[in-house]
Amino acid sequence: MRSAWLLGAFVALVLLFLLGPLLIAIAVAFSSGERIGFPPPGLSLRWFADALGNEQFRDAAARSLWVALAATVISVVAGTGAAVALTQGQGRFAGRAWVQAFIMLPLAIPGIVLGLALLPTAIMLGLRPGFWATVLGHAVVGIPYSAYLVLAAFAQYDPALDRASASLGVGPWRSFLRVTLPLIRPGIVSAAICTFLLSFDNVALSLFLSRGDTLPLRLMQHIQFTATPAVAAASVMLVLLSLGAMLMLGRVLRGRGTIRIAG
Amino acid sequence: MRLRALTPWLWLAPALLVLVPFFALPLGLLLRNSLGRDEPSGGVEPVFTLENYGSVLTDPFYATVFLNTAGMAAGVGLAALVVGFPYAYAVVRCSARWRGVLLWAVYTPLLVSVIVRVLGWIAITADGGLINAALLATGLSSRPLRILYEVEGMGVGMLHRYLPLMVLPLVNALQRVPWDLLRASSSLGAGPGEGILRIILPLSLPGAVIGFQLVFASVLSDYVLPTLMGTTRFRMLAPALYDEAVTNLATATAAAMAVCALLLVVLMLGLGNLAVRRLAPWARTL
Numbered sequence: 001m002r003s004a005w006l007l008g009a010f011v012a013l014v015l016l017f018l019l020g021p022l023l024i025a026i027a028v029a030f031s032s033g034e035r036i037g038f039p040p041p042g043l044s045l046r047w048f049a050d051a052l053g054n055e056q057f058r059d060a061a062a063r064s065l066w067v068a069l070a071a072t073v074i075s076v077v078a079g080t081g082a083a084v085a086l087t088q089g090q091g092r093f094a095g096r097a098w099v100q101a102f103i104m105l106p107l108a109i110p111g112i113v114l115g116l117a118l119l120p121t122a123i124m125l126g127l128r129p130g131f132w133a134t135v136l137g138h139a140v141v142g143i144p145y146s147a148y149l150v151l152a153a154f155a156q157y158d159p160a161l162d163r164a165s166a167s168l169g170v171g172p173w174r175s176f177l178r179v180t181l182p183l184i185r186p187g188i189v190s191a192a193i194c195t196f197l198l199s200f201d202n203v204a205l206s207l208f209l210s211r212g213d214t215l216p217l218r219l220m221q222h223i224q225f226t227a228t229p230a231v232a233a234a235s236v237m238l239v240l241l242s243l244g245a246m247l248m249l250g251r252v253l254r255g256r257g258t259i260r261i262a263g
Numbered sequence: 264m265r266l267r268a269l270t271p272w273l274w275l276a277p278a279l280l281v282l283v284p285f286f287a288l289p290l291g292l293l294l295r296n297s298l299g300r301d302e303p304s305g306g307v308e309p310v311f312t313l314e315n316y317g318s319v320l321t322d323p324f325y326a327t328v329f330l331n332t333a334g335m336a337a338g339v340g341l342a343a344l345v346v347g348f349p350y351a352y353a354v355v356r357c358s359a360r361w362r363g364v365l366l367w368a369v370y371t372p373l374l375v376s377v378i379v380r381v382l383g384w385i386a387i388t389a390d391g392g393l394i395n396a397a398l399l400a401t402g403l404s405s406r407p408l409r410i411l412y413e414v415e416g417m418g419v420g421m422l423h424r425y426l427p428l429m430v431l432p433l434v435n436a437l438q439r440v441p442w443d444l445l446r447a448s449s450s451l452g453a454g455p456g457e458g459i460l461r462i463i464l465p466l467s468l469p470g471a472v473i474g475f476q477l478v479f480a481s482v483l484s485d486y487v488l489p490t491l492m493g494t495t496r497f498r499m500l501a502p503a504l505y506d507e508a509v510t511n512l513a514t515a516t517a518a519a520m521a522v523c524a525l526l527l528v529v530l531m532l533g534l535g536n537l538a539v540r541r542l543a544p545w546a547r548t549l
Contacts, residue, residue: 003455011353011365014346014426018368021383021423022375024393028386036382037391078277085274093271103278106286110484110528112501113521116508117289120296125284140286143278201376203487207505216487219378223385223491232386235379242374 026239029232036227047233057234060218067131067206067214068199071138075195078139079146080188086147087154088162088180104144111204114140119208133209138199145198146191153187193245297518305512315519325503325520332500333527335414336482339421340475343429346422347474348467351433355440366434369427377424381491384420385411388492417493424488425481429474436470436546437463469546472535480528500524 024038029047031040051057082103086096106114115137122133157180165175181188206214212221215238222231297315299307319325354365372380387393390407398404410416440463448458489499500520508517539546 007349007353010349014350015365015368017346017423018372018426021380021387022372023383024386025379025383028382035389035391036385037389037396038386038393039396074277074281078281081274081276082278085271088274093268096271099275102287103282106282108528108532109290110480110524112484112486112504113293113525114286114289116504116517116521117293118285119508120514121285121289121292124292125288136281136285139281143281147278197374203377204484204501207486208509216376216378220487220491223378223381227385231378232382235376235382238376239379242376245374 022239025232026236028229029236031229031232034228036223036229036232040229047229048237050228050230051233051237054230054234056218057215057222057230060213060215061234063131063210063213064200064215067134067138067210068196070131070135071142071199072192072195074135074139075142075146076188076192079143079148079191079195080150080184082143082147083150083154083184083187084176084180086151087157088159103147106140107144107148111141111202112207115205115208118205122209129209129211131210134206134214137205137209138195138202141202141205142195142198145194146188149191149194150184150187153184157183193248197242197245293518293521296515297522299515299518301513301515303512305514307515315515316523319516319519319523328498328500328503328520329523329527331497332483332524335418335421335499336479339418339425339482340429340478342418342422343426343478344471344475347426347429347433348471351430351437351467351470352463354430354434355437369430372423373427377487380424381420381487384416384423384492388416388419411492412494414494414497417488417497420488420492421482421485424485425478428477428481429471432470432473432477433467434470436467436473440466465543468543469539472539476532476535479531483524483528 028036028038028040030043030045031037032042032044032046033040082099085093086100118133118137118140119129122129122136127133127136161179161183162175165179166172170178201216202214203216203220206217210217212218215234219231219234222228296307298311298313300310300312300314302308319329350365354362357365385392388410389395390409390411392411394410395404395407398408444462445458448462449455453461484501485499486501486505489502493499493502504517504520504524507513507520
């Protein structure tokens with residue numbers, strides 16, 4: 001019995017350790033003081049106004065949004081395609097295991113090493129640091145994540161469905177759109193959300209491939225050189241964005257994929 | 264027939280179109296550059312030499328960076344194991360409602376931007392932060408204790424950032440443990456501590472190894488925390504790599520450092536997997 005109490009107390013401490021800093025970061029955003037500290041000298045919304053009025057933050061937020069959207073589209077399309085190739089129809093073409101290992105390999109490479117390696121390559125391919133270099137760099141990590149999540153969705157997929165639709169005279173392309181795609185939809189949606197968050201929060205690749213103008217990099221520069229609670233206010237707005245994405249993820253994962261037969 | 268053999272490759276085309284030029288080629292070029300010689304302009308003279316590796320491994324400046332980073336990565340990994348194991352144990356053994364709460368507390372920081380987490384820690388550890396406010400108010404100290412921009416503060420920040428990576432594989436491993444074994448062992452006369460030590464710990468080893476591998480590789484690659492919470496007196500790999508490549512324009516030296524970092528990760532993965540294969544041959548490894 002005493003050991004259960006000890007464990008409970010320990011877990012409470014770890015909960016405090018995990019969540020306390022997040023709550024304090026949120027509290028800092030409402031500070032009326034000039035510095036990042038705790039407890040704040042008073043409460044105000046001035047730093048929210050300051051963050052929203054900061055042109056650098058706004059530009060960086062827009063840039064990160066577009067980078068993340070483009071990286072998500074590329075990653076999800078390429079990752080879903082790869083997952084289809086690795087599971088569907090033939091499924092066991094020559095070299096399949098090697099291809100799968102190659103597609104998953106970027107996850108095993110430390111991000112900072114990948115970023116460092118990508119910089120001279122991008123320049124060699126005529127791609128200066130900027131929007132597309134950043135997008136493609138993020139896609140290199142997004143593709144294996146997407147492929148992994150869609151492959152997981154395929155694990156519950158019954159290949160007999162393909163034969164059934166073929167025996168009913170449905171062509172392979174139509175069958176993919178009407179049978180396969182609806183069933184793997186939850187995997188595709190979670191792939192999109194994960195890739196988006198990954199790209200939106202990425203530092204290791206953007207560091208080398210952008211012009212220092214994505215949101216996490218701008219916020220880092222602000223913490224290093226200015227360090228007002230404005231950066232906390234901007235972050236609180238980011239937390240709200242991630243919470244929204246999480247709720248969406250939860251809803252999608254709860255709702256199962258269904259096939260619409262009519263229409 | 265021939266067309267059908269092509270189908271998988273058509274599906275693979277988008278992924279390969281990105282990954283061949285932007286993943287395979289960069290790694291190849293990295294290896295090639297690491298064997299070249301730096302030119303002052305930032306270019307790489309196309310010779311074949313091992314001198315970059317020689318200087319990276321023997322020059323005390325670089326060797327210190329690697330020792331610091333490996334030490335920090337191993338330290339944070341072990342700390343995460345010590346903190347994460349009881350927590351994961353609680354997750355598996357508590358009621359379903361609490362399990363939801365405890366898992367949520369692990370997932371949430373994982374999904375929140377790292378900037379938010381760093382800000383929280385700055386507000387706690389800065390000179391005008393929570394800890395120092397408490398120390399000054401209680402009179403335990405007359406001047407602020409320096410925690411931020413020190414190795415210890417950075418280590419705590421890293422533990423906070425990467426603890427979920429340890430807890431989740433541990434939970435996964437502990438969920439597979441047949442808990443009847445614990446009752447069986449106590450009916451055979453083993454105390455509760457002995458049951459955990461001799462049954463639960465060995466059975467959760469694969470999860471612990473995967474967690475350690477994930478934390479180790481993440482600390483090694485972390486740029487944000489050394490930059491925002493660390494000190495230049497304790498140089499870490501990621502900022503050093505960035506400075507070498509972008510500030511000093513030493514492409515070849517930076518490439519050799521990156522290859523060494525990669526080898527360090529591979530070595531650690533290999534050692535971990537070897538340990539699991541020896542001690543827990545039934546388990547899957549990373």
